[in-house]
Amino acid sequence: MAKVIAISNQKGGVGKTTTAVNLSSCLGILEKKVLLVDLDPQANATSSLGIEDEMIKNGIYQLFEKSCSITDCIIENKIINVDIIPSHIDLVGIEIESIDLIDREYILMNAIENIKKKYDYIIIDCPPSLGLLTINALTASNSVIIPIQCEYFALEGLGKLLNTIKGIQKIHNKKLSIEGLVLTMYDSRLNLSNQVIKEVKLHFDEMVFKTIIHRNVKLGEAPSYGESILEYDVNSTGANNYLNLARELILNN
DSSP states (O other), X not given: OOEEEEEOOSSSSSSHHHHHHHHHHHHHHXXXXXXXXXXXXXXXXXXXXXXXXXXXXXXXXXXXXXXXXXXXXOEEOSSTTEEEEOOOGGGGGHHHHTTTXXXXXXXXXXXXXXXXXXXXXEEXXXXXXXXXXXXXXXXXXXXXXXXXXXXXXXXXXXXXXXXXXXXXXXXXXXXXXXXXXXXXXBOTTOHHHHHHHHHHHXXXXXXXXXXXXXOOHHHHHGGGGXXXXXXXXXXSHXXXXXXXXXXXXXXXX
């Protein structure tokens, strides 16, 4: 039975999609069957795996429209053990389109129930907002991973996300937990990066993953080639970091 994990932070540019894509690919290499759900209208996780619009017949938008089943949305990927439900820019309008639906916060949860037995992990890449799509992700998930960028405004907005998680726990999903905070874009040469790590660990202690994702040029280049970091440069620091994060996640579960 799959463990469903949302990758969420309403603050953009913190390595959320990078984490979703590369954590999924690393779990796949470690012989775990993974489904990556791209829930972001920007569709960056989709394009990061080399999937173009013309390759998509059905995706997360059609699933929310209820015009197809979840099995019709799944695309088998070139990455071993990793499937994906792709996204599209049309998803940006789904909040308005589904305003009259009684169960609109449970669309993803209800759909995922039908395929949980096929996977070890279902990883959901959330949009950088706390709207309907993120609420669907958190309602459908067992836990949430929060990427925290090692820069000055690292903790900005984190309180809002934690309050949203509490609200979801209270109203929609009592079993939702925080899997952990993962520190991203770390540069050991900068005092600021070290100060951010110290501050985050001071406030959140054991909730912080031991694995830290270093700032790495290869991680930034890989999506432009439609590849995960393992495909683009398996010997890079970024690949090593995400493999360690995947191992840590498996060990914790």
